[in-house]
Amino acid sequence: MHDDPTIGDVRAAAERIAPHIHRTPVATCAAIDHIAGAALHFKCEHLQKVGAFKARGATNAVFSLAEDQAAHGVCTHSSGNHAAALARAAALRGIPAHIVMPSTAPPVKRAAVAGYGAAITGCEPTLEAREATLARVQEATGAIFIHPYDDPRVIAGQGTAALELLEQAPGLEVVLVPVGGGGLASGTTIAVRAASPETEVWGAEPAGADDAFRSLRDGRRYPSVDPRTVADGLRTALSDRTFRILSGGLAGIVTVDEPTIIRAMRLLWERAKLLVEPSAAVPLAALLAEPGRFHGRRVGIILSGGNVDLDRLPW
Amino acid sequence: MHDDPTIGDVRAAAERIAPHIHRTPVATCAAIDHIAGAALHFKCEHLQKVGAFKARGATNAVFSLAEDQAAHGVCTHSSGNHAAALARAAALRGIPAHIVMPSTAPPVKRAAVAGYGAAITGCEPTLEAREATLARVQEATGAIFIHPYDDPRVIAGQGTAALELLEQAPGLEVVLVPVGGGGLASGTTIAVRAASPETEVWGAEPAGADDAFRSLRDGRRYPSVDPRTVADGLRTALSDRTFRILSGGLAGIVTVDEPTIIRAMRLLWERAKLLVEPSAAVPLAALLAEPGRFHGRRVGIILSGGNVDLDRLPW
Numbered sequence: 040m041h042d043d044p045t046i047g048d049v050r051a052a053a054e055r056i057a058p059h060i061h062r063t064p065v066a067t068c069a070a071i072d073h074i075a076g077a078a079l080h081f082k083c084e085h086l087q088k089v090g091a092f093k094a095r096g097a098t099n100a101v102f103s104l105a106e107d108q109a110a111h112g113v114c115t116h117s118s119g120n121h122a123a124a125l126a127r128a129a130a131l132r133g134i135p136a137h138i139v140m141p142s143t144a145p146p147v148k149r150a151a152v153a154g155y156g157a158a159i160t161g162c163e164p165t166l167e168a169r170e171a172t173l174a175r176v177q178e179a180t181g182a183i184f185i186h187p188y189d190d191p192r193v194i195a196g197q198g199t200a201a202l203e204l205l206e207q208a209p210g211l212e213v214v215l216v217p218v219g220g221g222g223l224a225s226g227t228t229i230a231v232r233a234a235s236p237e238t239e240v241w242g243a244e245p246a247g248a249d250d251a252f253r254s255l256r257d258g259r260r261y262p263s264v265d266p267r268t269v270a271d272g273l274r275t276a277l278s279d280r281t282f283r284i285l286s287g288g289l290a291g292i293v294t295v296d297e298p299t300i301i302r303a304m305r306l307l308w309e310r311a312k313l314l315v316e317p318s319a320a321v322p323l324a325a326l327l328a329e330p331g332r333f334h335g336r337r338v339g340i341i342l343s344g345g346n347v348d349l350d351r352l353p354w
Numbered sequence: 355m356h357d358d359p360t361i362g363d364v365r366a367a368a369e370r371i372a373p374h375i376h377r378t379p380v381a382t383c384a385a386i387d388h389i390a391g392a393a394l395h396f397k398c399e400h401l402q403k404v405g406a407f408k409a410r411g412a413t414n415a416v417f418s419l420a421e422d423q424a425a426h427g428v429c430t431h432s433s434g435n436h437a438a439a440l441a442r443a444a445a446l447r448g449i450p451a452h453i454v455m456p457s458t459a460p461p462v463k464r465a466a467v468a469g470y471g472a473a474i475t476g477c478e479p480t481l482e483a484r485e486a487t488l489a490r491v492q493e494a495t496g497a498i499f500i501h502p503y504d505d506p507r508v509i510a511g512q513g514t515a516a517l518e519l520l521e522q523a524p525g526l527e528v529v530l531v532p533v534g535g536g537g538l539a540s541g542t543t544i545a546v547r548a549a550s551p552e553t554e555v556w557g558a559e560p561a562g563a564d565d566a567f568r569s570l571r572d573g574r575r576y577p578s579v580d581p582r583t584v585a586d587g588l589r590t591a592l593s594d595r596t597f598r599i600l601s602g603g604l605a606g607i608v609t610v611d612e613p614t615i616i617r618a619m620r621l622l623w624e625r626a627k628l629l630v631e632p633s634a635a636v637p638l639a640a641l642l643a644e645p646g647r648f649h650g651r652r653v654g655i656i657l658s659g660g661n662v663d664l665d666r667l668p669w
Contacts, residue, residue: 064379066401085627086381305664312400312660314629345627349620354664 043284044191046233049198049226052099056196059098059131063087063200065207065339068311075326078337080208081307084200085315085345089123089151092200092223092343093187097124099196100185101132109134111181116162116169118144119272120344121187126157137182139172141165145348188222189278198226204339205235211339215322218242218251218292219273221281223343228288238339242285242292243325245269245300250276252292255285269297269353272318272344293325293332300324301353307342317353319343358599359506361548364513364541367414371511374413374446378402378515380522380654383626390641393652395523396622399515400630400660404438404466407515407538407658408502412439414511415500416447424449426496431477431484433459434587435659436502441472452497454487456480460663503537504593513541519654520550526654530637533557533566533607534588536596538658543603557600557607558640560584560615565591567607570600584668585615587633587659608640608647615639616668622657631662 063083072079084092101113112135115125122138129136136157140149141164152159162172177184185193200223201214214231218224224242231240244252248266254277263276277285295303304320307313319342326333326340378398387394399407416428427450430440437453444451451472455464456479467474477487492499500508515538516529531542539557546555559567563581569592578591592600610618619635622628634657641648641655 061382067376069403088384090627308629309664312405312629314623314627349624349667349669352664 041280041283042191043280044195044198044226044229046229048191048195049202049230052095052195053199053202055102056095056098056199059128060088060094061086062203065204066311066313070310071306071323074306075323076330076334077326080204080211080339081311081313082200082204082339082341083313085313085319085342089120089127090344090346091120091124092197092341093120093124094127095199096193096196096222096226097121097185098128098131100190100192101125101128101134103192104183108183111183112136113185114138114173114176114180114182115185115187116173117187118148120346123148123151123155125185126152126155129157130155135180135182137176137180139169139176141169188220189280194222194226194229194284196226197223198230200341201227201230202234204341205231208339210337211235211238212336213333214238214240214339214341215243215325216240216341217270217273217318217321217343218244218285219318220275221251221277221285223341224289225281225284227341228284232288239290240288241325242289243322244292244294245273245321246294246296248274249294251285252294254282255289255292258286268300270300270318270321272316273321293329295321295324295328299328303327305354313342314345314347315342316344316347319345356595356598357506358595359510359513359541359544361544363506363510364517364545367410367510368514368517370417371410371413371514374443375409376402377518380519381626381628385625386621386638389621390638391645391649392641395519395526395654396626396628397515397519397654397656398628400628400634400657404435404442405659405661406435406439407512407656408435408439409442410514411508411511411537411541412436412500413443413446415505415507416440416443416449418507419498423498426498427451428500429453429488429491429495429497430500430502431488432502433463435661438463438466438470440500441467441470444472445470450495450497452491452495454484454491456484503535504595509537509541509544509599511541512538513545515656516542516545517549519656520546523654525652526550526553527651528648529553529555529654529656530558530640531555531656532585532588532633532636532658533559534633535590536566536592536600538656539604540596540599542656543599547603554605555603556640557604558637559607559609560588560636561609561611563589564609566600567609569597570604570607573601583615584612585633585636587631588636608644610636610639610643614643618642620669628657629660629662630657631659632668634658634660
């Protein structure tokens, strides 16, 4: 038995988080359609609160907690968007947030998390140090751990982006989504299969971090070993849960090389004026890499986030 | 007597151009609201066709022409967004477009105009050469000149952005708009004064190109002499027509220095993920420069465009 989320959980999440998040717009761009040979609909989660879809899952998790659970706050380890999203959601609910961040986290990300009033605990930049430090924080505070993707409440929250996309751009034949830990892809799969069964969901993954592609191909879960990609949000591996959900729900995963990711990101900036981070450009890169597969189709793409260092652009 | 556009012309333009342009979204950003001390609503014209509000005015002008007028096509001289907007509108209507571009125009802008099928005539990069070349083109082709801002059809088209903004963000106390040649500001003034008379319209202008500020202050029109600003869309001077409309309609003009323009642009990119060009950041710069004037108010800002050279960012 498992407690994987259902479409009912996604719909409940949508209602629960509606007061706290943006219903982000869907953008189109004739110039990119022409290049890609398909009719693309970009769900602009880079315009979401905290600049990423992560606001959805974290907010759903925090507002799903019973009063007595919530009293001691929430905690996580993250150097990225989930940390800011969880800190913000906790602040909205008025409960503490404890964030374990590696010493190598960029100052701007620390400042964002601190700006929401979260308590930050530093640690060495290894997974072992992060988990050990988190265990200590949990023990000391009683805070509830909200995993960035291996959590049914988080997955249900991430699925709300696809629900909105299907309403905003009816009749999509394909939805393309980036795959890292698989939280967004899992939520998208659950939402699309129930709300629009004829629509295929495809994953897109950097070739330099293709653990999910290999895992689905071989039917067994591989870890993410020494991932190398500019798409820093997609370096994590699937969990048992997201592996199970994606195995049953994805039509497939397309892997893409680094130059194509950078080309896709630049196209989104230059032609569509959509300021996305490298991870968010991976689905468009998949379309550019395998144009035949999606040619002439009506495609939705979830642009996952826009948190990028403006002083270190990849071109 | 003059033929300045009325609110009726703006409403007619909105209906006329609706099939050909985007109804752009309105974005909000809590982080920037906090910094600016006001509740800001950003009308995202950088997500408009051709990446700028110019698509509105050019499309209205082209589709306003009678069949016999349109037969010989349209022409203009421009190195910027109006050229692309006019070329696109002419292609949509299926008539020729003749664009006079200075030899110094960036290749990417030439390519955009050529991509819409327009005929490009090069010239020396002076106003005299542009006007003389345009006169020759007009004589040879019989094409109708569509001025980038000194044209009632263009002004009426530009005013449609403000009409949408007022619907999308009801109850605005202030609308802030950049001032270059005054086409967008004039259209905005006409739309807002009629559709929401209690809303003030303020202009924002670079201090290094403050001809409109000085013109309104002194009640006489000054030329734009040696303008120096990163906001390359705002280097032009008012025409008699836009001077007249703005004299009667603007609550005032705030001038801003270059560092504040660049700071505002970077805030829009970094915090709101809105990829705007320097000219579009000038209204937010005005808010940062004079926070007291707009403190605590509900403010609409028209983000005029997003055409920026990604290899030459100003920070």
